[in-house]
Structures are given as C-alpha cells and as structure tokens.
Amino acid sequence: MPDAFYIYCIGERDALAPLVDEKQAEAIEPQTELELIASDELAAVASVVPLSDYGEEAFAARLVDATWVAARAMRHEKVLEHFAERANIVPLRFGAIYLKRAGVTRMLSEKSESLRALLHRLRDKEEWGVNIFCDRAKLVEMIAMLSPALREMSARAGASSAGQAYLLRKKIEGMRADEARAQIRRVVAEIESRLSEASDGAVRLRLRQAETAEHQDLAAKLAFLIERSRFTEFRAAAEELAASHARSGFRLELTGAWPPYNFVEDSEQKI
Amino acid sequence: MTDEEFTEFEQSDLSLLETLDHVLNRGLVIAGEITISVADVDLIFIGLNVMLTSVETAREVLRERNKAVTSDE
Numbered sequence: 001m002p003d004a005f006y007i008y009c010i011g012e013r014d015a016l017a018p019l020v021d022e023k024q025a026e027a028i029e030p031q032t033e034l035e036l037i038a039s040d041e042l043a044a045v046a047s048v049v050p051l052s053d054y055g056e057e058a059f060a061a062r063l064v065d066a067t068w069v070a071a072r073a074m075r076h077e078k079v080l081e082h083f084a085e086r087a088n089i090v091p092l093r094f095g096a097i098y099l100k101r102a103g104v105t106r107m108l109s110e111k112s113e114s115l116r117a118l119l120h121r122l123r124d125k126e127e128w129g130v131n132i133f134c135d136r137a138k139l140v141e142m143i144a145m146l147s148p149a150l151r152e153m154s155a156r157a158g159a160s161s162a163g164q165a166y167l168l169r170k171k172i173e174g175m176r177a178d179e180a181r182a183q184i185r186r187v188v189a190e191i192e193s194r195l196s197e198a199s200d201g202a203v204r205l206r207l208r209q210a211e212t213a214e215h216q217d218l219a220a221k222l223a224f225l226i227e228r229s230r231f232t233e234f235r236a237a238a239e240e241l242a243a244s245h246a247r248s249g250f251r252l253e254l255t256g257a258w259p260p261y262n263f264v265e266d267s268e269q270k271i
Numbered sequence: 272m273t274d275e276e277f278t279e280f281e282q283s284d285l286s287l288l289e290t291l292d293h294v295l296n297r298g299l300v301i302a303g304e305i306t307i308s309v310a311d312v313d314l315i316f317i318g319l320n321v322m323l324t325s326v327e328t329a330r331e332v333l334r335e336r337n338k339a340v341t342s343d344e
Contacts, residue, residue: 069295070291073290073291074290074291074294076294080294092295093295095295116290127293129293255289258293261294262293262294
C-alpha cells in the first residue's frame with residue numbers, strides 16, 4: 001500500500017533544515033525518518049506514514065483504538081517539543097495527513113501569508129496551561145462566614161420554631177449555592193484578566209463533560225501564550241493569585257511549557 | 272496499549288492525560304472538522320467527534336490501568 005505524509009509543524013526552512021539533518025527526533029512511525037517539505041522560505045516537518053493505517057477510512061478506525069492513538073500522540077508531542085525548543089514553529093495537532101507531497105507544498109504556498117504572520121506572532125513564545133480548581137465546600141463555608149445577610153439569617157433560623165427554621169435553612173442553602181457559583185465566576189474572571197496582562201494571549205478552553213465528572217472541583221481551564229522572557233513575571237502573578245484565593249478553596253495548576261497549540265487557530269484565518 | 276508502547280512514556284498518567292489534551296483537539300470549534308485541517312483536497316480530515324471519543328477512551332484505559340496498579344499494591 002502506498003504512503004502518505006504526516007505533518008508535525010511548519011516553520012522557516014533555513015531554521016528547520018539543520019534540525020531535521022541532526023536526526024535527533026523520532027518520527028511517529030518506527031523505521032521512518034523526519035524530512036522537510038519546503039516551499040520557498042517555509043517548510044513543514046513531515047514523515048511518511050502507511051495509508052494502511054493513515055488512509056481516510058483506516059485512520060478513522062484506528063482512532064477508536066485509544067492505545068494506538070495515545071502512543072502516537074505522545075510521539076507527535078515529542079517531535080514538536082524538540083523543534084519548538086530550537087526554532088520558531090507553528091505547531092499542528094495530531095493527525096494532519098497529506099496524500100501527496102505536492103499537497104503540502106501547495107498548502108505552504110497558498111497559506112504563506114497567514115503562516116508567516118503566525119510565525120511572527122508565536123516567535124519566542126510558549127503556551128502555558130492554568131487549570132483552576134475550587135473546593136466548593138470550603139468556598140461555601142467561607143461565604144457563609146463573610147456574608148452579613150447569611151449570618152443574620154442563620155441567627156434567625158436558630159431562634160425560630162422548627163418549621164420556620166427549616167424554611168430559612170433551605171433558603172440559606174440556596175443563597176449559598178448561588179453565591180458560590182457567582183464567586184467562582186468572579187475569581188476565574190479575575191485570574192483570567194490578571195494573567196492576560198502578564199501574557200501575550202489568552203484562551204478559555206471548553207471543559208469536556210467527562211473532565212468535569214472526573215474532577216468535580218475543576219472550575220476552568222485557561223491557556224496563555226507567553227514570551228519566554230516574561231515567564232517569571234507570569235509565574236509570579238499566578239503564584240500571587242493562588243495564594244490570595246487559597247483560603248476560599250481555590251487551587252491553581254500550571255502546566256507547560258507546551259508548543260502553542262491553542263494559538264494557531266482563529267476563526268478568521270484557519271490554517 | 273501494548274507493554275512495549277507503554278514503556279515509551281514513563282511518566283505519570285496525569286501528565287500523559289494533560290499531553291493528550293493538548294495534542295489531540297479539544298474541540299474549540301463547535302462542529303465540523305478538526306481545526307488544524309488545512310483546506311485542501313489532499314488532506315485527510317479527522318472528524319472532531321472521532322477525536323474527542325478517542326481522548327475519552329484513552330482516559331478510560333488509563334483510569335482502569337490506574338485501578339489495577341493500585342489494587343496490586
């Protein structure tokens with residue numbers, strides 16, 4: 001069966017060529033090597049993949065096999081990390097496959113302008129993820145303690161007849177839950193805005209259902225584009241936010257550095 | 272996953288999941304094809320749903336494996 005071309009990332013030909021020649025990074029399939037497919041000054045890092053696995057129907061079937069995907073997704077990431085650490089690249093996610101070499105060069109030349117703009121925008125930058133968790137029980141407790149209205153209602157409930165007290169407590173519970181949700185929104189917005197100032201771009205990622213079922217305290221996932229030289233500033237801002245919201249049950253998790261996967265897409269100009 | 276393939280990533284499942292999350296598409300677009308798709312007839316498109324399903328099953332596999340490891344101890 002013939003082969004297809006799997007694409008990892010795009011960059012400037014002159015910067016990528018020596019890195020591909022070094023042969024330090026492993027291709028997604030064993031016994032194949034990374035190569036460069038160039039068009040003018042731009043080039044894509046690619047490797048040959050068998051159509052028996054990566055052809056349209058075969059690939060769809062393979063994607064159902066999580067173990068097959070996981071192994072290859074990790075190899076894809078390793079290739080990208082290798083290049084991202086050494087050159088400016090536009091990272092592609094797992095699974096961009098061209099049937100012909102000419103398809104890659106045509107894409108490079110047709111998208112040349114937007115690719116150059118992206119390379120310029122991503123220059124010397126990395127992506128960092130910020131996951132925000134909130135211990136709701138702790139937050140509710142804090143809210144109950146700080147809100148004068150809720151404190152007053154609790155006091156009234158304590159001094160009321162059993163029936164009245166029951167109704168008041170129900171009301172208090174509802175108010176606490178509402179206030180907790182509003183507070184989570186406020187804190188996430190504050191973290192997003194503060195960290196946006198310390199970075200060069202921000203994206204709020206959509207939470208998947210399975211993710212929130214697994215981590216019930218996961219409140220938001222954010223991604224930031226950060227110039228390497230600004231990372232210390234960003235990290236300090238994140239640590240300060242984490243410290244200031246820890247008492248009300250919030251926890252921040254910083255992940256990275258990632259190739260800027262979440263900053264190559266925009267609705268106007270898809271590559 | 273075969274044992275051989277597992278040895279490739281001797282790292283925590285958490286970071287493996289986080290990596291899959293980044294490398295595979297999270298579905299930033301509401302519908303349609305995966306966003307990295309270059310509009311080109313030669314390109315093989317990956318349906319977004321297929322990709323998301325793939326991430327979920329990967330999570331399942333890792334969770335099951337985690338349980339097995341924990342009960343072994």
